[in-house]
Amino acid sequence: MADTNRIMKELREIASDAASGVTVSQHGDSLTHMKGTICGPSDTVYEGGVFHIDIQIGQSYPFEPPKMKFLTKVWHPNVSSASGAICLDVLKDQWSPALTLKTALLSCQALLAAPEPDDPQDAVVAKMYTSERAKFDETAKEWTKKFATKEQKDPIVGELMEMGFDESMVLKALTKCGGDKNRALEELLGGA
Template identity: 65%
Template sequence: MPYDAARVQKELVEIERDKASGVGIEMKGDNLGHLVGVIKGPESSPYDGGTFKVDIEITPSYPFEPPKMRFITKVWHPNVSSQNGAICLDILKDQWSPALTLKTALLSVQALLSSPEPDDPQDAVVAKQYINEQETFRSTARYWTEAFAKVVNDDDKVTRLVEMGFGEGDVKAALAKCGGDENAALEQLCGGS
């Protein structure tokens, strides 16, 4: 039996209505069975200011079993695999209820970012660091947020490269050629490939 498409559509409308919640959903084409969740990093956490993407697969038995979720955006967190984005969260496993929704699942993942559970880790290395080296954990998590979860617009990239002494036209051309990759554009501007 396929998932309940009408319910999924209703849930998407609800998420769209509540933009202030800090979570959202992006469609991947017109397939309701495969979505991308968007989570704002919680304030006063190392993830503050980041925008995190979560792959969501609606299982055929949804809502009677949880959606499959994993982070697409790299995250340094005890309950998220730093390798594949797998999430260790009870409501995505045995504590799921058909009364829960995609929105509540995303809000729970967002809350998990603020309140790690190192005693039930997905990534033992990160959990050990969280327990034994709190400041190192926070600075690494902040670094990963800056590196992987910050949305930098092209104007900021242009400004930074122009401040390095390159002409604005050259900078825009290099960014366009490199698909917006600032580091590759810098290499090109410096006489690389």
């Protein structure tokens, strides 16, 4: 059985660290299926993008890594442009129980900044990255603009922001309330 106390502690830590640029929200009351969000790293072709990641937590967590895949389409050698599957060592054989959801998401963010074309998830993208870098950069920027800009954000986040709340406050409230829009709205209205 997954360690629910540890997962809740991790979620509280993520919620209290808005500066990290990562958030996690639950799907309903489940601690086994969540959605993470990372910001595209500065000074990269992904800058300005907001990327959503599906997180599945198995029964053996934290002794096995969470299963993660990009929900947001991203043009990257280590992410499948079709399925969002991620080729990242900490999500496979380099996982350690000392790592957390936050470190896994930060590793995904770091991967965006430092692709590993020699260990690709998407061979077509990796080939473009190594042989046609300018074309790769242009395509990655286009995909970021088309699929990961603020306009493409999570619909719940957008709804709450349309009510006049700041995005960081919305994300913090959603994380604290497990992704439940109504509870997050109560949290925001309560000034917490």
